[in-house]
């Protein structure tokens with residue numbers, strides 16, 4: 001598959017990931033029990049796994065190694081870990097309405113940081129554009 005097709009698929013899955021996250025957070029902030037739909041429970045894991053797999057594929061094809069020759073990719077991987085941890089607080093683990101709301105805002109800001117790091121190719125993200 002051509003590199004550019006993999007890159008566009010990766011970008012598309014990134015947009016689907018944040019869209020599904022916001023939808024689930026909107027349901028879960030008042031009460032996590034509102035997420036009853038099976039598809040809404042499973043699809044995000046599938047989407048995020050494909051997003052990550054495509055990212056790793058791109059990194060291999062372009063010979064970039066996180067924690068090695070590519071600081072922006074290191075920033076993305078660290079950002080992804082934060083996005084996942086804070087995301088689970090927003091949707092599941094947050095004990096109060098306020099905790100879930102704050103975690104949702106941090107997760108969205110982290111996603112924006114990762115996106116900026118991807119397009120600027122810099123850990124300074126949007127500030128480097």
Ligand code: HEM
Nearest residue numbers: 010011014052055056058059062076077080114115118119
């Ligand atoms: C929430 C997580 C992620 C988001 C939002 C995201 C977003 C993006 C975007 C928007 C691009 C296109 C940048 C451009 O315009 O050139 C991109 C490219 C790329 N991403 Fe991700 N990404 C994420 C996770 C990852 C992960 C975890 C990896 C690697 C393990 C990765 C590796 C790459 C690589 C290697 C490129 C190719 C850059 C290029 O050829 O220009 N991404 N990503």
